Amino acid sequence: MPRTKLPVSPHGGSPDETEAMFYEALQKGDVDLLMSCWAEDDEIVCVHPGGSRLMGAAAIRAAFEGMFAQGSIRVTISQVHRVQSVSSAVHNVAERVEIMLPDGLHAAFLIATNVYHRTLEGWRLVAHHASTGGSPEGISGTETTQLLH
Template sequence: MEFTTAAAVEEAFYQAFSRSSHVELMAVWAKSADVVCIHPLGPRHVGFESVSESWAQILGADEPRKFECQVVSRWSAADTAIHVVDEIISIPGNNDKFAPVLATNVYRRQAGNWLLVMHHASIDARRTVAPPGGQTRH
């Protein structure tokens, strides 16, 4: 796929994630040994193959998801862009509220084409959703 902007890559990434499409999701990644992905509470995956395997496991649930991506900040230079976003994830038909996921996405332009080279997502402990009944777990 060809992406003329980092924002276009980001949109394609979250659409693919919403559709649980591993093929579409991996099409936005640079095919490189230096790409990095860190999922919430997970280890660091380095290299295209490792990143691809991690996404295959996540998307294997084939569970429909809806993403609302709220931009916190964007920075760009000639061939690099960094986007910090809040991922608001919901599951259609499920009324549970999930804490926002904080994510940093790094994009690199190579030969005029923007691709994802790093995705780091984590849970914001300050904004976790309390369990039903207002009880907290320790």
């Protein structure tokens, strides 16, 4: 499905604004709003915890459409660590994700890295990679367990 060119949007003014819009889209279950946060580039990439690497807008859209078919996703981010240059920004965040399933509300704690590039349309997401963070203590930055991969 071809993507429609969007005008420069208010959420493209900074990486923080694009990130806020991305998480708002998750909360609303709005795939069009969510995809407007992504760069128009075939090389964009998304990895969900335990999932495979999704490359390109079509694969990413399909994954989020499948998630939103189950309902919206309540995500609260904290502990944002930012590294920014003139044309790129990397944000590492702690995510508390809440999903309502038939047996009740489930919460997960994730660590996510969001990479943004400055494009003609403003700051856009080019990579989102999330992995399990275990517990609130595991995302505090004080955990000493080392994992090698």
